[in-house]
Amino acid sequence: MIEIRFHGRGGQGAVIASKILAYAYFLDGKSSQAFPTFGAERRGAPVAAFVRADDKFINVRSPIANPDYVIVMAGKLAETVDVTSGIKENGLVIINSDKPASYYSFEEKCTIKTMNVNEIALKHKLGSAIMPIINLPILGIFAKLSSSVSIESLKKAAPKFVPVKVEENIDALVEAYDLA
């Protein structure tokens, strides 16, 4: 079973990213599950979302305490929220940040990959400079680095949850996948 945890800010698209990813696993023929941290949504507040994928139906319903992957959608969150909490040994943390991986140090033993996803998003006119919409490009990076989900399924899943700027989103997804 693969377990992925997203950290983002309310309104940034972490929940939608988790749904797209779960759906892409589903299209790949896996069983999957996506759910948010349960609570009232408040714009800007740190939120988490979770994805599980497996070859058989997933029974467990608890939040993901020991993720294989952590996706941090805003670099700053990695400095204030314990994003690597419970991460499996040598788990991968993907951070949307203009800083190098060496800028971050965590107690847990994990691999860190940073990438300026905002830049890719803005290049494709996704969101604004203040709040770039990065859920698809960051999933491109995840797909490349984890090799657990196909880029084709992500392309197919995206329009179901992001019905606007479909082309731009898919272009950004592919560009990030290629860059990663």
Added chain:
Amino acid sequence: MESVEYNNVISEEDIKKFPISITTTEVNLTGSWRFSKPNFEEKISPCSVGCPANTNIPKYIFHLLKNDIKTAANILRDENPFPAVCGRVCPHFCQEKCNRKEYDGSVEIREIEKFVGDYALDIPYEKAQLKTNKRVAVIGGGPAGLSCAYFLAKNGYKVTIYEKENFLGGLLIYGIPSYRLPREIAEKEINNIIDMGNIEVKLNETVSFDRLQELKNSYSAVFFAGGLSKDRIPNNIELDNEKVFSGYELLKKLNTDKSFAQKIKGEKIAVVGGGNVAFDVARTVLRLGNEVEIIYRRTLQEAPSFEEEKAEGLDEGLKITEKSVVTNIVKSKKLNLTLGKVDKIVNGDAQLTGETENIEVDKLVIATGQAKEFEIEKDDKIFLGGDYEHGAKTVIEAIASGKTNAYKIMAHLENKPFYFMNEQDNFLRSKRDFDSYKVVDFKKINLFYFDKQPPLKINKLSAEDRVKDFKEVALKPTLDKILNEAKRCFSCGVCNECKTCWFFCPDVCINVKDGVDFDYTYCKGCGLCSAECPRGVIDMVEDK
């Protein structure tokens, strides 16, 4: 569910399972439980009592709101043949009594009356039938005389009106200026009365005291409403009808001689008096392009003219000199008036301070009241009414006087008591001894059903616009506004088929149509209908 009559759809097993019942509740004669019962009785509304002619205001408003303005008009004219006139010049005594007054402001009844009255102008009356060979003479074709003639003619009497002028209407035509009452309105209402039939009109017939005695012999009864035809002029002033006029004389001259108005244009005119006539004269000559000053011996506040007239006159630019009398007149090309300041008035006589002031005017108009031409005693054939009987009063009081006398004459000629001409007649019921008829007061209104809503605001021409000509001052509200205002009527004591009683009746035993019917087989006397009735027409009474 007990004693169920099953039909073939519902089995006994079903009845045990579903809380359903297919028997009728009609077997339960709830009427047998009753120890008191509701009684439907329409009462008299306070506005109806306030109105000297006792018009059934809630009833005609009810029909207006039912979109049956024709019936509304007929109900209104059953009590008063001059609704369009009164809708304009009546000081609306009805509104003073309106139960809504202490809630959120009286209903603007006069505006509604005007609306219905104007509609009625084009509806002729049903032709009057002749029911008796008794003939009645009416002396004076003013509102009192016309009203008396109307009610007599309607009830089958043959009437002859003797009018000294060459037109009917009296003050309605020459007394009230057309910016308050357009002449054609009064004329139409008068024509409608005459067209009804049973009325013969003799114009240019002055009835002297001696002539009256003659008429008395040729008619079964005579109604004298000759008005106050003599001018009451202060002793130190003499009318010359060139520079010094009486109020009515001036108004009459302006009405009949168009060139006269042109001739006096631009002159300065002083009007003496504080009643409606004084203000009517002043506002009329103001419109003709004259400078006007009213001279009154008391304060403006004490002046007996309608407050509305005073306020509108002041708006239009009338100048008022209070607490002054004309003490001396020097006639030259113009008139030189000496005005003496009044200290106080004792027993009707002005005591002066000694202070004086001189003014120069072109014309002087005296409008200090009218008096009887000669004294008549009433007897078993002569009935007196209108201003002649009760002194200078309002149009509606003259109409009421004519109407009351018509009923008195009929009762007298038929040898019946006054009040039992017609048991259900709103007017007669209202006229009964105050203790014996029931007036619905504010406490009897169920306010739950009425939201507060301020009264209709009446728009008027601006003062600048109205002094330019004789256009009617009050502007007509739209139909929507009239209907909204009509909806404010509590309909005190008069059923308007709101069906509140029907809605609340737990035994479905009320039928509302032309009043309220109770099915006493099922009415258990709970009293909900009576408690909920918004307007006090259902009372609980002992069930014997």
Added chain:
Amino acid sequence: MQKDMLLGSEAIAEGVKLARPKIIPAYPITPQTHIIEVLSEMTAKGELDATFIRVESELSAAAAAMGASQAGVRTFTATSSHGLALMHEVLHWIVGARLPVVLVNANRAIGSPWNIWTDQTDSMTQRDLGWLQVYCETAQEALDTILQAFYIAEKIQLPFMVMIDGFILSHTLEEVLIPSQDEADEFLPPYKPEYFLDTNNPMSFGAAAKGDIFYMLRKSIEETMEGSFDYIDEAHKRFEKIFKRKYGLIDTYLLDDAEIVFVVAGALAGTTKVAIDTLRKNNVKAGLLKIRYFRPFPKKEIVDALKGDKKVVVFNKALSFGSSGQITQEIKEAFYYEDKKPVLYDYILSLGGKEVFVENIVDLANNLDNLDKFKILWRE
């Protein structure tokens, strides 16, 4: 049949759509809102030929549902927590009137303090109404149960309450097989009530009834409840035939040889299964009894499943203060006249959304001997 990924609440809305209700009166409340949001969209777009009534409160929703059902049409509503509590009075009336309303309750705690997360206090406190109650584990089960609920409710003329865990089911995206409309229609015939408000056939409903009649009518509700097992069984068989998915009053997992049995109602059955797998790997013979039907309470099936030398941990997500967890009470009652009773642990697993992880359950099983079976048991 089509496979897709849906949120639990969307799956329920799909199920409702397939059932073709005519009236849906509802008022939004977290975490149920998605359900009626989707249904109102479906009606607005004409995908579902029903009238969606936006009422001003849950009390009105229940009252409108009662009226609609009394008028003879298939009626659905959904609510949660305080909303269900607000409906309480009318829920009694719906039962008394024998109306087959189907209601989905997204299980959520009731304040104070403020809490929007899941436990079963809201529906457990409605257990005495006379409504059927089913607790669902997955989005698939929730969808399927909607169809079964209408079928059974209309057969026996009693209302049906379907429970999902707020957020845990309502907000999770997971795979669901969506039946086709033809399949759904084959399973669920149109609703044709025998008695309904009809001016052409006047009768009065729910008029005053004195004690004798009232007593008889209440007895009839209980008789229907007791007799409903046959109808439920028939519905499950019919469902399996058409949809190839098997349902029962209860469900079990590795139960036969289990020495420790966890009893759960709702979505935590899944997490418990994972814990059982872990325990089995460590040679602890654990098993699961999932309670689907809480009303009517399937005593016979539960006694059969738990009898023998077992230790039974009952996971409650609600409790009757001063007594015990409601599910524990019911199981104890079921065993009263049995000779061989299992050892029962009355365990309050979660309230107000307190998170439950696999290791919590594993640890509990490993420490079972230290627990006091005479007390209500609470987590550390």
